[in-house]
Amino acid sequence: MRIIRGKYGRRRFSVPTNITARPTTDFARENIFNVIENLTDIEGARCLDLFAGTGAVTFEFLSREAASVTAVEKSPVQARFIEKVARELHDDNLRLLRTDALRFIREARAPYDIIFVDPPYDMEGFGEIPGAILDSQLVKEGTLFVMEHSKAYNFTRLPHFLEHRAYGSVNFSLFLIGPSATAPVGDGDEVDSEEA
Numbered sequence: 279m280r281i282i283r284g285k286y287g288r289r290r291f292s293v294p295t296n297i298t299a300r301p302t303t304d305f306a307r308e309n310i311f312n313v314i315e316n317l318t319d320i321e322g323a324r325c326l327d328l329f330a331g332t333g334a335v336t337f338e339f340l341s342r343e344a345a346s347v348t349a350v351e352k353s354p355v356q357a358r359f360i361e362k363v364a365r366e367l368h369d370d371n372l373r374l375l376r377t378d379a380l381r382f383i384r385e386a387r388a389p390y391d392i393i394f395v396d397p398p399y400d401m402e403g404f405g406e407i408p409g410a411i412l413d414s415q416l417v418k419e420g421t422l423f424v425m426e427h428s429k430a431y432n433f434t435r436l437p438h439f440l441e442h443r444a445y446g447s448v449n450f451s452l453f454l455i456g457p458s459a460t461a462p463v464g465d466g467d468e469v470d471s472e473e474a
Contacts, residue, residue, distance in 0.1 A: 279334050279363075282308050284341030291363050299331030299356050302396060302426060306448035310424065311338055313443060314392065317454065318422045320344050323391035326416065328379045333360035335394050340369050348373045348390070350382050383410050389418035396426040408433050412453065423453040 281289045282304065293301075302310075314320065321343040327336040330349035333356075339347045349372060351357045357376045364372045375382065379397070393416060397404055408425050417423060425433060426448065433439060433451040440452045 279332050279337075280304055281334075281337050281341050282311065284338070284343065286337060286341035286367060289367075291366070293332055294355065294359060297332060297355055297359060298353070300398065301332045301334050303446065303448060306426075306445040306450075307334060307338060309445045310426075310443060310450050311342070313450075313452070314422065314424065315342075317440075317452070318392060318420075320392065324348075325392045326350070326390040326394070328382070328393065328395040329397045330360060330374075331356055331396065333363060335396065336360065336372065337363060337367070339392070339394075340367070340371055344371065344392075346371050346373065348375060350375045350377060350379045352376060352378050380407075380410070383407075383414050383416065386414050386416045389416055389421060391421060393417070393421060393423040394426075395424065399428045399430075405431055408436055408451065408453070412437055412455075417455045419456045421455040423455070425451045425453070427451065 279291045279293050279301065281287055320339060322345045325339040325344045325347045327347060327349045330336050330351040333349055336347050336349040349360055351360060357374060360374055393411065395407060397407055411423060429449055434442065438453040438455050440454045443450045
């Protein structure tokens, strides 16, 4: 696993072979973080990484000076790896929760500035996750919510949809909470990009 940019940029960590998570590719992660940084400030933001997996997105947020990152990961193997990397980086701005992400969404009582969600593509009820987040207390006006998914899903009709990005086979739907993002997006126009 490689941290792409920021204070931990170019640091690499060997991912254990028994980790079953499907990490976001370096190419897709680099491009979607460019998009995020063009839309909002990561520095000083409260970030949430749901279905954190290897923690690649979590550590990208921390590397780019997020004020805090909450990583939610149920798997003990993945959670231990995230803990190990955090210890090596000596970063105290990470809060790791070993709990079910769907339960976390339901029980959340505090909003975040940036939310990144990357569930297993074959997860039962995958298509309902964005709506559940948009209806939860995780979001507030100004929250940027990024949903990673396969091309099998289309979330353009959901409230607050902003744009769609595709990098190879990896797709992202972005939502921005706020008055300017509540209007319908025409015919569901999408922004597809193979480059930043």
